[in-house]
Amino acid sequence: MRNPSILSATPARPHRAGAPAPVKPRASRKAVPALFDACQIGVVLRTVLFVEAVVAIATLFAASTAVDWLTLAATITGGALPATLLWLVAACGLKRMLGRMRREAQFATGALLGAVAALYGCGLLRLTGVLGAAPWVASALAGAMFAAIVMAALVLRARGRTPAATTARLEELQARIRPHFLFNTLNSAIALVRDEPAKAEAMLEDLSELFRQALAEPNESVTLADEIALAERYLAIEQVRFEDRLRIRWDLDPDASHARLPPLLLQPLVENAVKHGVEPSPEGARLRIRTERRGGMVVIEVTNSLPPLRWADQPLPRGHGIALDNVRDRLRLMHDMQAQFSAGIDQDHYRVRIVIPAEP
Incomplete structure (x- = not known):
């Protein structure tokens, strides 16, 4: 045989007739070790639904009737939804930069972006006359808190992938x-x-x-x-x-x-x-x-x-x-x-x- 150590190295073989043409590999790129990925559709959808659910529940404390609740929830959504989307767009655009940071710095930057996005949403409500006095500090803290919660949830989900992937791999080995x-x-x-x-x-x-x-x-x-x-x-x-x-x-x-x-x-x-x-x-x-x-x-x-x-x-x-x-x-x-x-x-x-x- 050409190579007795067949289990340790596989020599190159001529291309078989009828087999697919080999694809020339592209230069590999180093994966960006981002803490979370805000560019995925699933992340965007879950984040928006989470913020809207919190708004809907929080406004129940201040509304006495169903009409008041719908009006208040719609009003706050006018600021919360643009702020959430702004945070997602910013986090997605800065994905590679965040990937070069340490874990603590990524959390801090994400929370800071959340605070800035919340101030933007509060400013929209203030400019449209919905709010008489804008709660700037409360909005910034709320935005930072929401961003931290979302990031923590994404990190926990990413950690949960490892045992699931390992179990799936073992089952696949047994089947294959x-x-x-x-x-x-x-x-x-x-x-x-x-x-x-x-x-x-x-x-x-x-x-x-x-x-x-x-x-x-x-x-x-x-x-x-x-x-x-x-x-x-x-x-x-x-x-x-x-x-x-x-x-x-x-x-x-x-x-x-x-x-x-x-x-x-x-x-x-x-x-x-x-x-x-x-x-x-x-x-x-x-x-x-x-x-x-x-x-x-x-x-x-x-x-x-x-x-x-x-x-x-x-x-x-x-x-x-x-x-x-x-x-x-x-x-x-x-x-x-x-x-x-x-x-x-x-x-x-x-x-x-x-x-x-x-x-x-």
């Missing part, structure tokens, strides 16, 4: 590196060693790369190009097993290759497509992996044809949906409300569709 898959791959490689040693070596290299990725230190995110490359190695192994029964089509958009997603997310979807599409069918199945960039979003689709029911002597096995739930939860943790996930039968195909933000 299954004993029967390992045994089938090794048996296929043994059968090829004597007659086709080059193909056996390539299969073992693909297997070693899958295990290297599975056992590597977890990262928060990887590029779509990395996930495509890993899926290509997995399907290369399955191609040897199923031969002509597995027909793969790649429709890849180079502009979508730099989108970020959780690591080891695409491969379980591809494995599900092989397990439920190819294995039960004597004639095999068609598998299509498609990526496309649409404006500021990237669409990822994994589609497999379904086996005709006439081939099944008994009802076809149905999965428990653990892998799909895993993917959905990890996407929500990383991209919040910006991520979309759907899965289901589309005529004679099963389609999994993911929409995530494109890399800016």
